[in-house]
Amino acid sequence: MNEKILVKKAIKGDDEAFLTLMHSYEEALYRTAFSYLKNEGDALEAIQEVTYRAYRSMKTVKEPTYFKTWLIRIMMNYCQDVIKKSKREVLEERILSIQGITEDYTFLEVEEALLKLSDYERELLHLKYFEDVKIKDIAVMWNTPEGTIKTRLHKALRALRAGFEEKGEVKRV
Amino acid sequence: MFEEEKRNLVQRKNSIGLVEVSKDKLHSAVQSGFEKAKKERVLKRTKLIKRSSWSIVIAAILLISFITSVSVSPVFANKVASIPGMERIVGLIQQDRGLTAAVENDFYQPLNLSQEKNGMTVTLDGVIADKKGMVIFYSVQSKKKNQPLEIEYLKLMNEKYGNLPVYDTTFWGAEPPIIEEKVFSSMMTLETIENHIVGNSNLLWTIGLKNGNKVEQFQIPFKFTKSSVFSKTIDLNKEIMIEGQRIIVEKVTINPIRAEVKLKIDPNNSKKILSFDNLKFTNDIGDEWILNNNGTSFRSLDETEWTITLQSPYFNNSDNLKLVFGKIAAIDKDDDFILIDTESKNFLKQPAKSIFSNLEIENSKVSFIMDVNGEYNMLVSSSFLDNEGKEFFIKYDFTNPKPGEKYVNGLLMKTAEKGLKLEFELPKESIKNPLRFDLAYYPSWIEEDVEIEVK
Structure with missing residues (x-):
């Protein structure tokens, strides 16, 4: 069935439509959660919590076309809360523990640099370079002109670079 | 610009894309989130009563659900195995870390006292007691499967049928629970007023079960050991x-x-x-x-x-x-009430970013909608004041009227848009506009x- 129709049904309270949608996005949501939380248990818990929150707020979905980004928004909010609550050291430990998934040493650096960004900057980068959401759509989502989004995206990339460089300096000491 | 950063981010995405996870785990995570939401929707119903009734006491055991998979500590599991009837209680308390620990530390006193009448058996399973309160566990069993029974009342009295200085903090909300399972187990929670001790160790527990139009009363006297631990x-x-x-x-x-x-x-x-x-x-x-x-x-x-x-x-x-x-x-504080003018049919005052709407006044009935978005909490007080300070309480289906107060009939409904609609009759005696409702709850944090x- 067409996704848009499913979303409309789910908004009207059709549980089956809601579950079909959630199951079709569960894997994408898992990747999002994992990119923030870095371990399976927490990412699965995030899926559970986001399903719960999404169901609770289905009525607030204004535009069925943006249902997926709406879900991602809920997921990002949730993950940011979790990160704020957990201690920094714990997170770094997690990052180390998944290093095994990549041969690339820069992975750890990217993660650390991402942690230094503001929530907003991190969200922007996440939407653009992880979820591949078009700038045009990010603009709609945030109700902000495209030009502004582009500028902010640049700023976020600059902040990320600064994060790398800072790290580099520390190392040199 | 920033080519390296972009490359890093894409690479990062690809790495995370390689992380494997079982489809089953994902599926059940979605499922349990969904179930949690469904369950809460029902629970909210009872929460509503709490907000809307001024009585000290409130609500909500009925929907503590019967948990299918039970994960408990080994100590707890041992207790369950060693105490008869205990397995029924597990589901009731496992979300309460405090009560679970009380059971682990031998605070549960099994009683297993039953009474049978007309194909219905009521069992007083046991109690947990401390100096401040008591939790009473009971079960109801009907010989006929799916015989719908309602709990009409639950009471704890001393042996001479006197009332105890206790608050019943058990109870359900809008509708008394309908027992359709073959065995239904639940609990009743009582708390004493400060410095009182629960009971005198000889007590009488009473339950009224409604079977069709008839209410059957069961009374079970019991003794319990008073707790010696201090707060x-x-x-x-x-x-x-x-x-x-x-x-x-x-x-x-x-x-x-x-x-x-x-x-x-x-x-x-x-x-x-x-x-x-x-x-x-x-x-x-x-x-x-x-x-x-x-x-x-x-x-x-x-x-x-x-x-x-x-x-x-x-x-x-x-x-x-x-x-x-x-x-x-x-x-x-400037925003903590609403004012309704029944003549101009307007809200004269409502909070900034108000979720009150659709004020209608017809045939001396007032109604408005609270857009609570599925969080069914009652937003306004259970009474309103007219401009001369006369107070009128709203009598809902579930209200126990207090003597000496003035009441008007009212109705609380869910709307199709997950809002709440409050409707009440205007008093017969003359009133002076505007009418004031204090806010009891509002989604402002x-x-x-x-x-x-x-x-």
Whole structure:
């Protein structure tokens, strides 16, 4: 069935439509959660919590076309809360523990640099370079002109670079 | 520009794309989130009653669901295996860390006293008692499968049928529970007024079951062993500020069944505090004791003193304990009421970003909608005042009228848009506009990371 129709049904309270949608996005949501939380248990818990929150707020979905980004928004909010609550050291430990998934040493650096960004900057980068959401759509989502989004995206990339460089300096000491 | 950064981000995405996870786990995570939401939807129904009734007492056992998969500690599992009838109780208390620990520490007193009448058997399974309160576990069994029974009343009296100085903090909300399972188990929670001790060890427990139009009464006398453990009282008198609102945490009293937090709210605060829904105890090993499942709270009349009941950290496996506040419902004092003019049919006053709407007045019936978006909390007080200060209470289906008060009939409905519609009749006697409702709850929050060391 067409996704848009499913979303409309789910908004009207059709549980089956809601579950079909959630199951079709569960894997994408898992990747999002994992990119923030870095371990399976927490990412699965995030899926559970986001399903719960999404169901609770289905009525607030204004535009069925943006249902997926709406879900991602809920997921990002949730993950940011979790990160704020957990201690920094714990997170770094997690990052180390998944290093095994990549041969690339820069992975750890990217993660650390991402942690230094503001929530907003991190969200922007996440939407653009992880979820591949078009700038045009990010603009709609945030109700902000495209030009502004582009500028902010640049700023976020600059902040990320600064994060790398800072790290580099520390190392040199 | 920033090619390297972009490349890094894409690479990162690809790496995470390689992480494997089982489809089954994903599927069941979605499923359990969905079930949680469904369950809460029903629970909210009962919460509504709490907000809308002025009676001290409230609500919510009925829907503690029967948990299918039970994960418990080995100690707890042993207790369950060794006490007859205990398995029925597991599902009832496993979300309450305090009660579970009380069972582990031998506070459960099995009774297994049954009475049978007309194909129905009522069993008093057992009690947990401390100096402050008692939890009574019971089961109802009907010979006929799916025979719908309703619990009409539950009472605990002393042997001479006298009333006890207890609050019943058990109860369900809008509708009494309908028992359709073959065996239905539930519990009743009682708390005494300060400095009283529950019962005199000889008590009479009574339940009224409605079968069709007939109410059958079951009475079971029982004895229990009085608890010898003392409350832990921790005087704190610590002042905290949350978004500029001053709150003093006076003391914490911990008994095996429940813990109680006493708060004092500065009357000069700019906001009126409406609810501490997220108050909890935590320790450094991640245990949490949240609001007692119905979140009983008592407030002094001027609303400056609050007593909030939480699950009990009496048996705490860590040597530290913190009180955490989380999000608090609060609203500017200038905004904490609504005014309705029945002549111009307008809200003369409502909060900024109001979720009140659709005021209609017809045939001396007033109605308006509260757009609560599925969080079915009652927003307004259970009474309104006219401009001369005459007070009228709204009598809903579930209201127990207080003698000496004036009532008008009212109705509370859910709307198709997940809102609540309140409808009430205008009093027959003359009234002066506008009518004022105080806000009892409003989705407006204050939040700051505040933690208090309890010990």
